[in-house]
Amino acid sequence: MPSKNHTHEQHFLLSAKARSLSIPQIAEWDEETVFKTFRELRWPKTGGEPYCPICGSVDHYFIKGRRQWRCKDCGRTYSVTSGTWLHSSNLPLKTILIAMVLLANAVKGVSASQLMRHLDVQYKTAYTLYHKLRSALLGTRYDQPAMKGEIQTDGAYLNPYKRPANRAMDRPDGDRESSMPESCILVIRQAGEKGKGATRTLTYVIDKENAKDIQYHVEDNVQPGSTIVSDEHSAYGNLQVNFERVVVNHKICYCGPEGENTNQAESFFARFRRMFKGQIHRASREYLELYANEVAYREDTRRWDNGRIAFDMLGRMLTLADDSPFRGYWSRSRRNPAVASLESPPSFPLAA
Numbered sequence: 001m002p003s004k005n006h007t008h009e010q011h012f013l014l015s016a017k018a019r020s021l022s023i024p025q026i027a028e029w030d031e032e033t034v035f036k037t038f039r040e041l042r043w044p045k046t047g048g049e050p051y052c053p054i055c056g057s058v059d060h061y062f063i064k065g066r067r068q069w070r071c072k073d074c075g076r077t078y079s080v081t082s083g084t085w086l087h088s089s090n091l092p093l094k095t096i097l098i099a100m101v102l103l104a105n106a107v108k109g110v111s112a113s114q115l116m117r118h119l120d121v122q123y124k125t126a127y128t129l130y131h132k133l134r135s136a137l138l139g140t141r142y143d144q145p146a147m148k149g150e151i152q153t154d155g156a157y158l159n160p161y162k163r164p165a166n167r168a169m170d171r172p173d174g175d176r177e178s179s180m181p182e183s184c185i186l187v188i189r190q191a192g193e194k195g196k197g198a199t200r201t202l203t204y205v206i207d208k209e210n211a212k213d214i215q216y217h218v219e220d221n222v223q224p225g226s227t228i229v230s231d232e233h234s235a236y237g238n239l240q241v242n243f244e245r246v247v248v249n250h251k252i253c254y255c256g257p258e259g260e261n262t263n264q265a266e267s268f269f270a271r272f273r274r275m276f277k278g279q280i281h282r283a284s285r286e287y288l289e290l291y292a293n294e295v296a297y298r299e300d301t302r303r304w305d306n307g308r309i310a311f312d313m314l315g316r317m318l319t320l321a322d323d324s325p326f327r328g329y330w331s332r333s334r335r336n337p338a339v340a341s342l343e344s345p346p347s348f349p350l351a352a
């Protein structure tokens with residue numbers, strides 16, 4: 001049998017393909033090019049032609065000096081960032097675009113203080129921008145169909161850095177309940193072709209590795225009949241009702257050296273731990289949700305070139321924010337069938 005030729009294969013991030021957009025390149029863009037890029041990412045359906053975030057009308061006056069539009073139908077004034085995650089940002093559009101490239105290139109994330117120095121902005125500004133990006137990544141994560149095929153799932157306690165022994169018989173009496181930290185991160189990953197790693201990743205912060213939450217999140221996101229691979233923890237037992245269940249007996253210790261597992265779920269946690277230790281240190285439960293999802297996004301886009309990632313991130317920030325007053329109008333949430341049926345605003349005109 002031929003041996004794996006990993007050593008001959010160049011790492012993707014070192015290849016020319018991984019670099020499609022650079023900061024010197026963007027620095028040379030004029031204001032009009034930057035503005036056009038934002039318009040195209042904000043309104044992809046119309047190729048960058050703006051339409052009103054309130055009523056959907058395409059009839060407007062352009063207020064050139066302010067780079068804003070006034071709707072001819074409802075009279076509302078809007079900009080390229082109105083109602084989006086970038087709505088209240090005072091940063092120049094070019095600075096935001098440069099920030100996206102920096103964040104796309106930082107495969108393990110960056111700290112807000114690094115971003116602050118790169119962009120020459122206040123700490124709060126850098127922190128807020130990064131936080132909004134994380135929120136936008138979380139808010140847009142259901143933009144794909146339900147998972148199917150081979151799905152790997154596992155839970156880990158990352159705050160503090162400890163996981164109880166996997167098998168009940170390995171744990172000291174009473175250890176199971178008393179010494180467990182509060183929040184467990186549940187990861188659900190869709191496996192891709194053999195040897196190519198996972199193609200899609202969802203994460204949830206749950207109370208301990210418990211059967212009820214695990215069943216809820218897996219059933220909510222995975223097509224019935226798919227194969228679920230998990231360890232022998234009893235919390236995954238309910239999954240055999242609607243899925244083909246494969247139990248893996250892990251020979252490797254969960255608390256072993258970083259990144260040494262071949263298992264997809266484990267490799268997610270390895271990356272999370274590296275980022276967590278390097279950039280974040282500690283986090284509240286709400287933030288843990290955002291960080292875990294950021295790692296999931298970075299894992300899922302690991303073979304994209306940096307330009308694609310930067311534009312994808314910016315595009316997600318230019319969708320309507322969760323707290324936007326226009327949100328209910330045309331967001332597509334799988335959890336809300338009433339909203340899910342509205343793919344576009346009611347008065348959005350069809351192409352003539």
Ligand SMILES: [Zn+2]
Nearest residue numbers: 052055071074
């Ligand atoms: Zn309008």
